[in-house]
Amino acid sequence: MKIQIKRVYEAPSPKDGKRILVDRLWPRGISKEAGKIDLWLKEISPSNELRKWYGHDPEHWAEFKARYFKELRSNPEGVEKLKASLDQSVITFLYSAKNTEYNNAVALREFLSA
Structure with a gap:
């Protein structure tokens, strides 16, 4: 299985496989249909407290x-x-943060690979 990471605002692609939104908040301006979101797992996203503390500060x-x-x-x-939903050969974790290197989708993929 391959886990890709993509901003939810990028155009969906057939190469994305199963698209899983891993944010606590629904992304602004994106409908489930337009985003081609197969599953939303907000319960595995960072808590509101942690999300606010972090603020996407690389430090x-x-x-x-x-x-x-x-x-x-x-x-x-x-x-x-989450693990039960990883049932396809290609999975794409979707996130809405502007920072493409330091976001919860990147961290979640790292957690699963440990």
Whole structure:
């Protein structure tokens, strides 16, 4: 299985496979149909408190990942739901942040590969 990462605002592609939105908030201006979103798993996204603390500041990246991974480990039901949805050869995690390097989709993929 291959997990790709893509901004939800980028055009959907047949190469995306199953498209899973991994943000807590629904992206502005995107409908489920237009975004071709197959699944929204907000329960595995960072908590509102963590999301606000992080603010996509690259200097907080390592600490953000440590806190987010702790949240994920304390949410086995959510993680199992995510793993059960990874049933296709290609999966694309969708996120809405402007930062393409330091976002929860990148961290989530890293968590799953550990």
